[in-house]
Amino acid sequence: MLCVDLVLVLVAQLLTLTAFSNSPPSLAMLSDISLLIAFQILAGIPIAMWLGIPKIQLKAYETRALGKTAIFGVLLVVVNVALGRISHQNIPLGNSLVFGLIFVVLSASSKMVMLQALLALHRRAQPRCRVLIYGAGTTGMQLASALKTHEWIEVVAFVDDNPAMQSMTVAGLPVLRPVKIKSIIEEKEINRVLLAMPSLSPPKLAQIVRKMQKLGVEVQVLPSFAQLVGEEALVDKLTPVVPANFLGRAQLDRQFGTGGRTYRGKTILVSGAGGSIGSELCRQLLLCRPARLVLFEMSEAALYTVDMELRTLTEDSKTEITPVLGSTTDPRMARKVLGEYRPDAVFHAAAYKHVPLVEANPLAGLANNVLGTRTIAEAAREAGVDRFILISSDKAVRPTNVMGASKRLAELVVQDLAMRSDSTSFSMVRFGNVIGSSGSVVPLFHDQISKGGPVTLTHEDVTRYFMTIREAVQLVLLAGSFERGRGEGGDVFVLDMGKPVKIRDLALQMIEASGYTLRDKNNPDGDIEIVSIGLRPGEKMHEELLIGEGLLTTPHPKILRAKEAWLSEIEVAGALRALRQAVAAGDEGAAREVVSRWVEGYVPPDAARGS
Known part of the structure; x- marks a missing residue:
């Protein structure tokens, strides 16, 4: 030099x-x-x-x-x-x-x-990466200038949504229209698209990213100056979801106790302890200071997670945590666990609950939800368990899907055992959708919003009853703590949840709570779009909580008791025998026929189409 x-x-x-x-x-x-x-x-x-x-x-x-x-x-x-x-x-x-x-x-x-x-x-010595910059503003021009001297990156052109910028030459490069981006990428052999629009909202950035990725190019987003100096997180995080904000009513968990005296110093078994409801049940039960908490769970990963969490919560308490890996559908396993630990109360939360999955796998859903309930409930009666509480769902009321029908059959099984048991008090708790549980719409909507939308609804007019997971668990604990004798007849306890919530209103609330706006025909420049995709197989427009007409009071004004019709012992035995045969034979049609015969409101899909 x-x-x-x-x-x-x-x-x-x-x-x-x-x-x-x-x-x-x-x-x-x-x-x-x-x-x-x-x-x-x-x-x-x-x-x-x-x-x-x-x-x-x-x-x-x-x-x-x-x-x-x-x-x-x-x-x-x-x-x-x-x-x-x-x-x-x-x-x-x-x-x-x-x-x-x-x-x-x-x-x-x-x-x-x-x-x-x-x-x-x-x-000439190495291949070049041909780059297209999306955004011809100040940030885009600075980026283009910085990359001009790069050894293996070649900036080819800009694209920009601003009509005033299109057809201009900026930093020696043409500014092209985004509507032609597919042909631009093909003709100019673009390898990578750099998004130089840090002021754009995350949903719109996410939409552009997905569009570019579908065209087969690598996409990178340039952070804003505020992000580079640490004033903003490089990875956008939505406002945390506060479940109580979407209930459409006052939250009730502060009005509940936990029935703590009922469970203090006792041995409690929770089936499905690794699930959303089961794990929260375990956390709330720890506050009641039981002598032993038996975690009965089929999933090794879920059992490990909840066991490790609960052990940290019991470091200063005398509650013994006992993890048990096994399935409630295994009679020998159920009898062994209940016979060995002799629990005073069993909370049966183990169930397959995702409607589309159970609809696609009816034999597995019926075997787990119905036969599994019969197995562990019968083992509880034989072991002399004082209280057995089945956790049910509002989808059990005149169900149109296999999941709801399986929960109704499980209720009928428990009702039958309640009528024939002198020592064990059997009862059921029925509630609506639990906000924040796995598979519920809130985490689904949250994920869709974080990806820039659209938020998908099955139908614009679908409504659901909602409750927080804390409300659901405290309802279960309270129902299980009512004086012995009140649940011996197979009572169904329900929470007074007010009016059902329109799912579209919930989606709109979540979009606005995350700091974004709805994109529709009235606001085409909004951030997130809501799209209806049609009702899924077996899905109802509106859920119900009761099969019968009347409701009876309980010791708590917000918890009601329903006396509903049940099957005779012979009818339950016949239904279970037919269901076991269908499951053993792998005959889905026969299994659906059993359900349609004994569950009010359920119609097999083939019969529904034929009608």
Whole structure:
């Protein structure tokens, strides 16, 4: 770099002489000034080193480096004038100034030429990544300028939604229309799209990202300056969901106790302890200070998680945590666990509850929800358990799907055992959708909003009853703590949950709670769209809580008791026998026929289509 600049001193002197003599300098003229040029070159070495010009990298040669080159040129002019006076050569000041100007131009130009030559070599040596910048604003222009000197990245063009920017040339690159982005990517062989719009809302960014990824290109998002300096998180996080905000009524959990005295010092077994309801049951039961808490769970991962969590919560208490890995559908396992630990109360929360999954796998759903309930309830009666509480669902009321039908059959099984048991008090708790539990709409909507939408509804007019997981668990604990004898007839306890909530209103609330706006025909520039995808197989427009008409009171004003019709012992035995045969034979049609015969309101899909 130093040698190039020193050679340019000589070249600048020759060009200056040529300019002022209107012809190339003669040998006599060169001989007269050769010594002066030699001294000027020698003087230029320490000046260049002092300014640090030889240490400037080609790719970093910008405004500041150009200023140093100008200073170098001015100092060379001073040296030229000084040497002319010392040598008594009559060098006009104009000649020295022209020499300095020519040198600065040559020096700066040489750096640019050398940089382009070097980049050309790099480009030939390795493949280039062709980049399209989405956003031609200030951030996009700065990004394009920064990438111009990159060794293996080549910025091809901009795209921008602003019509005023389209068809313009920005930073030497064309600004194209996003509607043609597919053809742009194909024609210009784009490998990567850089989103340079940090002020755009996260949902809209997410929508653009998904659109670009579908076109088969890599997408990267440029963070805003606030994110780079740490004022904002680089990964956008939505406002945490507060379940009580979406109930459409006052929250009731503060009005509940926990029935703590009923469970204090006792052995409690929770089936399905690793699930959403089961794990919260265990947490609330710990506040009642039982002597032992038996965690009965089929999933190893879920059992490990809840066991580790509860052990940290019981470090300062005397409650013993006993994890048991097994299925409630295994009679030997159920009898062994209940016979060994002799629980005072059993909370049966183990169930398959996701409507579409159970609809697609009816045999597994019926086996787990119906036969599993019969197995553990019968084992509880044989072991002399004092209280058995089945956790049911509002989908059991005149069900239109296999999941709801399986829960209703489970209720009928428990009701049958309640009528034939002298020692164990059997009861059921029926509630609506639990906000925040796995598979509920709230985490689904939250995930869809975080990805930029759309938020999907099965139908615009679908309504559901909602309760918080805390309300649901406290309802279960309270129902299980009512004086013995009240549940012996197979009572169904329900929570007074007010009016059902329209799912679309819930979706809109969540969008607005996350700081975004609804995008529809009235607001086409909004952030998140709500889309109806149609009712799923077996799904109802509106859920119910009661099969019968009347409700009876309980010791708590917000918990009601329903006396509903049940099957006879012979009918339950026949239904279970037929269901076991259908499950053993793998006959889904026969299993659905059993359900349709004994569960009010359920119609098999084939029969429904035929009608």
